[in-house]
Amino acid sequence: MLSATLTANLSAQGVFSNKTQTVVEKVIQDYPNHFHNIKGELIGPASSKTSRYRSTLEVPGSASSTITLVSASGTEGSGWTCTVLQTASFEEARARYSEIYSQLSNSIVTAAGQKTFILSGQYESPAADKKENEVLFTLLPGVGEMKRLRVELILREEGSDWVVAISVNDGDARSQQQLAVNGR
Numbered sequence: 525m526l527s528a529t530l531t532a533n534l535s536a537q538g539v540f541s542n543k544t545q546t547v548v549e550k551v552i553q554d555y556p557n558h559f560h561n562i563k564g565e566l567i568g569p570a571s572s573k574t575s576r577y578r579s580t581l582e583v584p585g586s587a588s589s590t591i592t593l594v595s596a597s598g599t600e601g602s603g604w605t606c607t608v609l610q611t612a613s614f615e616e617a618r619a620r621y622s623e624i625y626s627q628l629s630n631s632i633v634t635a636a637g638q639k640t641f642i643l644s645g646q647y648e649s650p651a652a653d654k655k656e657n658e659v660l661f662t663l664l665p666g667v668g669e670m671k672r673l674r675v676e677l678i679l680r681e682e683g684s685d686w687v688v689a690i691s692v693n694d695g696d697a698r699s700q701q702q703l704a705v706n707g708r
Contacts, residue, residue, distance in 0.1 A: 544583050544627040544690075548643075548675065551581055551604050551692045552663075553635045555673055558602040559591045582606050583624075583690065592693075603693030610687050614652045617686035621650055621679040624690065625659055628677065633663065635670065643675060656680040 554561045564578035573596045581604075582589035589606040609620045625647050633641045645661035661675040676691040 542627045542631075544624055545631045545633075547581050547583050547606075548628060548690065548692065549631075549633045549635070551579075552633055552641075552673065552675070555602075555635070555692060556669060558593060558600075559604055562604070563591050579604055579606070583608050601694040603691060605689055605691045605693075608688045608690060610682075610685050612685055614686050617679055617688050618650050620688050621657070621677065622647075624677055624688065628661060628675070628690075639670075641665070641670065645675075645677070650679050 551559070551562065559579070562579050562581045564580045567576040567578055567590065570576075573594060575593045577591045577593075579589035579591050583606050585608075587607040587610055589604065592603045592605070594601045594603075608624060609617060611617050625645070628643050629645060629647065631643050633643055635641060641663040643661045644664050645659040647659055648657065650657035657679040659677040661677070663670050663673060663675075672695045674691070674693050674695045676693075678687075678689045678691065680687055680689075
C-alpha cells in the first residue's frame with residue numbers, strides 16, 4: 525500500500541510522467557555508449573577533431589537536437605544538446621526555462637546498469653541583463669563514470685533571440701564541445 529501511495533504521489537508531481545524528463549533519462553542511459561544508440565545522420569563534414577550528428581531523441585516541440593563527438597589532444601568527449609526554444613521574447617524564454625527546471629529538478633533517473641540517480645540543481649531566477657543563465661544538475665549519488673556527466677539547462681542571449689537548451693555531456697569535454705559549436 526505504501527508503495528502504491530508513493531508511486532501515485534510521485535506521478536502526481538510529474539516525476540514519472542513528463543516527456544522532458546523521459547527524453548533526458550534516455551539520453552543519460554546512452555551516455556556510457558557516447559550516445560551511439562541515439563546518433564542519427566552526420567551533419568556536415570566531419571573534421572579530424574569533431575563530428576556532429578542529428579539526435580534521434582529530442583524534447584517534444586524543440587527546434588533541434590545534436591550529438592557532438594570530440595577527439596582532441598588524446599581526450600575524447602561526447603555531448604547531446606537540445607535547443608528547446610528560440611524566441612525574441614525574454615519572458616517566453618524565462619517561462620520555458622522555469623518549466624523545464626521544474627520537470628527535471630529532483631527527478632529520478634535510472635541508468636548505467638539500472639542504478640538509480642536523482643537530478644539535483646540549484647535554480648536562480650534568470651535576469652534579462654545577464655547574457656547567460658544556467659542550472660548545472662548533478663546526479664546523486666555521483667559514482668563511477670557517471671561522476672563526469674553534466675546535465676545543464678541554459679538560457680542565453682544569441683543576437684536578438686533568447687535560446688533555451690538542455691545539454692548532457694562529459695564534464696571534461698565541455699570546453700572542447702563549446703569550441704566545436706562556436707567554431708562552426
